[in-house]
Amino acid sequence: MEVTVKKIINDPATVVADALRGMELAHADLLDVQYDPAVVVRVDAPVPRKVAVVSGGGSGHEPLHAGFVGRGMLDAACPGAVFTSPTPDQVLAAVQRTNGGAGALLIVKNYTGDVLNFETAAELAAAEGIEVRSVVVDDDVAVKDSLHTAGRRGVGGTVLLEKIVGAAAERGVDLDGCEALARKVAGQVRSMGLALAPCTVPHAGEPSFTLADDEMELGIGIHGEPGRQRVPVRPADSLVPALLDPILGDLPFGAGDRVLLFTNGMGGTPLLELYLAHGIAERLLAERGITVRRRLVGPYITSLEMQGMSLTLLKLDDELVELWDAPVRTAALRWGL
């Protein structure tokens, strides 16, 4: 197939495998790549008696998930086609490769495709006698959650959950403990995003939506899907509350709470703008009596080259702070190791 789109790629059909080859070479000290089915595993997998923490999803959100494979975070990531959840084969292979005898925890972002494919994989793994638990992340407050919808999307909270649960697994917490911790984190993390410009999926060749020069989308997800509301562009001082207020109101977060503030770039946003937005968010939280104890700023869960950002807030306690601070050594997050 010809390149029909302005991207640094050869063939849209092989873009994920082609990128994995580069990743494998760039991070040979951290990870191993297997191609059919596509799975990225930490170089020392399986780690005996450690719960295997496995995640995955469509590609195009890098560094999520493969960039978080390594000590103190994920044991394996299953990269699907661009914006397409992985297949059960991939997830099963990941579990098989990383199970060190203590079972596997699957971290699943709440999308119909992801839920169904991971569900099937979990059944297949169970049939092989591997104990598997699944936790679904659904932190996007832009989406209505009810029995009669697909529920909220999993977005920025996924990164925080993978770090924290990965740290617990690394310390030897068992499958029950990891699962409970994951549910706890999923229960107290909330996110919301906006886009200034859309992205183009390689095989689609056209932007996922179009915006006029003075328009932006509020409440976008991470798959180039349009948001819930199209509004005129506004200054950052008014954009940041448009993300933060729905988040604060949802859990809710309030005075006295201690939080981790994650200011995320969607892939095509200058770091300058992210830091600017982060500063505003910190100020707004301080005004509300909420203490920011930890922060993460950068493009960690992206939507190809989309321009925009998301904010994620996680309510912290001492346990979560300690696990957040624990050493981690992956391509995209690294400290203490």
Next chain:
Amino acid sequence: MEVTVKKIINDPATVVADALRGMELAHADLLDVQYDPAVVVRVDAPVPRKVAVVSGGGSGHEPLHAGFVGRGMLDAACPGAVFTSPTPDQVLAAVQRTNGGAGALLIVKNYTGDVLNFETAAELAAAEGIEVRSVVVDDDVAVKDSLHTAGRRGVGGTVLLEKIVGAAAERGVDLDGCEALARKVAGQVRSMGLALAPCTVPHAGEPSFTLADDEMELGIGIHGEPGRQRVPVRPADSLVPALLDPILGDLPFGAGDRVLLFTNGMGGTPLLELYLAHGIAERLLAERGITVRRRLVGPYITSLEMQGMSLTLLKLDDELVELWDAPVRTAALRWGL
């Protein structure tokens, strides 16, 4: 001033200071920010008896330079206005704040403005009795170097040089040693870049150049300036050699050489594409008998939201490998600490 451009900002005139406020809050453990004149210094500056490694340049290239302030890399960064070199006041303040008695090494990217402003600052610092040396980085092979031009631009090589010289300074190498090392690195590093889409400077409100849907610019710098050549879009297998071949031919690099390969994103390039390009570059180098001993992949020296990439090749010896591997703890590069 009103927001006239689709960016997450308030006022184009205050964008750098506004971003620094966020950076200061996000990385209080690593750095201190001073606003007038704007300087970012490592939190424990001045470090007694350590050579102060100081750099800076226009903003809009983040994480360069402020993202590299911290243990094992820069003592201070001077962020100018977007794409505008800092003033002598900033550089002088940075030297004053970080000089621990062993003098300061200024790392200057070769642009007329940067060279002139750092030159003035060096004179002012010398007048105060602080020993200062300057090293100019000019690694961009896309630009002709002669007595009758402004010479080559400083681009990706700057990141590598700052890391390596920062490591040496941290180990206690003196000013002569740091200067000699910096010249050595500058002498054996080469880069070249391309753009698929331009960027928009906040105050300018319009893209720095325009490209048709099937065009790209070869030989771009990091200031949104057009490149030397506009060519039709091609597959990655042909783009990567278009960057790599001029680099290899320039130093030249050849069979038996050991190198660090730095695949850099210009700010708006999906990591997926960067890894894909990195894989191709590694393969091409292997074919030529060149050994890639270290690698760095990601957006480390950017041009706002420009879509594109650059390749940088540094010839390595054991000394440089060891200094590259030495611990570093900054907002954007961190290992071993």
Next chain:
Amino acid sequence: MGCTAERVAEALRAVARVVAEHREELVRLDREIGDGDHGENLNRGFTALVSKLDGDVPGTPGAVLKSAATTLISVVGGAAGPLYGTAFLRAATSVGDAAELDAGAVAGALRAALEGVVARGKAAVGDKTMVDALTPAVAAASSVAATGGDVAGVLAAAAEAAEQGAESTVPLVARKGRASYLGERSAGHLDPGARSTALLLRTLAGSAR
């Protein structure tokens, strides 16, 4: 005229061709209210299925359907992979190891497919999904089969009903799948999965003639 394993395989090859032809249309529909991959996903799956059938066509219609199911599940991903995969798996189970399928078996297979999709995806008619195409198709197929129609007649009726069912998704506000994230803004668009279901059934009907 009964439907052999070879005929089923032939029909699936035809589906693969039609999916390839409509790849861009399905991508465009999915870009409007989803994430723009539906055509690409199905095309990847059916291309893989054709390769598999080129190697070896299993001996019974049920085995062919099962092979299609496992291929789609292993290769497609996304929502469509497990949903279409389950549909084919349930259809395979429903036809057992019969050497040929008659009209009743085909209608029964369609019903089993629908039940599988609903079991997995929990969507109801009106949620703006493939269920809106498949549900009327199953009803139409059953009634033709019950009144003595042949395989071609059953599938023609199913295709006709699926097309109408797909069209009926246009004004709906989505309640399942990615389109549901758009809320009211999902109205006014054809659901890509309903469209692909209609295409699939129309192609099967064409192959059965």
Next chain:
Amino acid sequence: MGCTAERVAEALRAVARVVAEHREELVRLDREIGDGDHGENLNRGFTALVSKLDGDVPGTPGAVLKSAATTLISVVGGAAGPLYGTAFLRAATSVGDAAELDAGAVAGALRAALEGVVARGKAAVGDKTMVDALTPAVAAASSVAATGGDVAGVLAAAAEAAEQGAESTVPLVARKGRASYLGERSAGHLDPGARSTALLLRTLAGSAR
């Protein structure tokens, strides 16, 4: 008629207004062959200078020029900051502590400014920089001063020559500054620094009338 400190300050305020008016034009010119900040940089510098002059106008023309120099150096950055800063600094030195400047002093100050720019930037005529505007301006100013012209006449001649000099940069291939990175593609564009030099001299000429 001599030129006092107040007159010089007034003229610089006028320059600040003109730079603000032409900010976008200078940004556009710099976007074409540079990095799109020239207008913004100068505007930032002259705005700061006006604030400073609003606080206190130094007592001599030389002191006003020196104040302009240090402000531009501290605030502008980029290539234009040190170059314009040096120009003003050398002009200040050249006029010493005279209370008023006559035509000869003004022409001499312009020459000193040019020498400063060349000393720092190493550009020659034809390199497509502000030197292409300033060099003919200095020649014209000197010849008017030598033939008995007044300050207004000297500056009018300088402005006229600078405008022509700026225009002459259009066909040139840049050899200094960022535009040089474009090679042949820099031809066909007006150099932003030459344009701002011409604007500055035209404004000074207007203030001197």
